[in-house]
Amino acid sequence: MSLSKQHELHRRRRGRNIGVGLSLAALIVIVLGLTVVKVTRGGLELQPATESSDGI
Amino acid sequence: MSDTSFDSRTYETDAQFGDYYALLKPRVMTLVVFTALVGLLAAPVAVHPFVAFCAVLFIAVGGGASGALNMWYDSDIDALMRRTAKRPIPAGRVAREEALGLGLALSGFAVVFLGLATNWLAAALLAFTIFFYVVVYTMWLKRSTPQNIVIGGAAGAFPPMIGWAAATGSIGIEAVLMFALTFMWTPPHFWALALFVRQDYDNATVPMLTVTHGRRVTRVHILVYTALLAALAVGTGFTAIGGPVYLAVALVLNALFLRGAVQIWRRDEVAAEGDNFAVEKKFFKLSLLYLFAHFGAILVEAAAGRLGAW
Secondary structure, X not given: OXXXXXXXXXXXXXXXXXXXXXXXXXXXXXXXXXXXXXHHOOOOOOOOOOOOOOOO | OOOOOOOOOOHHHOOOHHHHHHOOOHHHHHHHHXXXXXXXXXXXXXXXXXXXXXXXHHHHHHHHHHHHHHHHHOHHHHOOOOOXXXXXXXXXXXXXXXXXXXXXXXXXXXXXXHHHHOOHHHHHHHHHHHHHHHHHHHHHHOOOOOOHHHHHHHHHHHHHHHHHHHHHOOOOHHHHHHHHHHHHHHHHHHHHHHHHOHHHHHHHOOOOXXXXXXXXXXXXXXXXXXXXXXXXXXXXXXXXXXXXXXHHHHXXXXXXXXXXXXXXXXXXXXXXXXXXXXXXXXXXXXXXXXXXXXXXXXXXXXXXXXXXXX
């Protein structure tokens, strides 16, 4: 048995917590997806390093 | 005081996730999503589907953020109007400060992420749209001039231009035409609404045209703007984003829209109140179909062009 009694307040807030959790999960998917697309399509390619005049 | 004590009266108005979602004005967001998507897909540049999805999502979030900021600033007059009294802030479910925080946070998020996902021109346009809607329309025009929705309508007209800019990195004449279509559509759409929810605007002392210049003038304005809109909408059919499908849709819908505007113009208040503003309400509903059908036709033309149909 749980030490703290479940109250209506907790039940009502569960929906809000799930909503926030899903929003954060969606944000992770979006950032990951955008990163994959940008990397695989060359959107984030680094500029080629230019050689300095003394050849280093 | 014990650890288990709390005020049982407060939790019943505790905000649910849906209340925060309602702050983003989801119905307005539908229009933003659709027109932005059309702007993006009508552009002559192929965009990766996931980038396109994210771009439309960020534009929608930016539009939603401006809705939350609008509700933060307008909570005093929202409480006075029957149409808006049940919004989360006047209903007491969300604090004004929460709406302000959510609006600012989502604005920053949407602009930065749109810039990172597409380009900074699109991001700058989104930032300007949020600024225009919140500062120019909500804080300034809405309470000071009957031209509020004419100029403020620009905020709702930007999404297809942002979509186009997200795809191309520039602003073409086609994007300007899509902007103009929504911009010219807004006044007759809102004035028809104002004709049948007059009491609301009276109560809130919002200077809508119906309040400041009377209902006869409003009916004339609806007719004039609808005629100008019809010329623009049909004329767009002969540009790069037009075509046979668009032209057919534009001809039919503008004929219906003009007929509705003439009916509104010819009516007096006795006739309008006699049938509980049936003509005005019908015109308002038609205006929703009008915009979706025009942008839908632009989308069809873009798809047909890509498939080489004509």
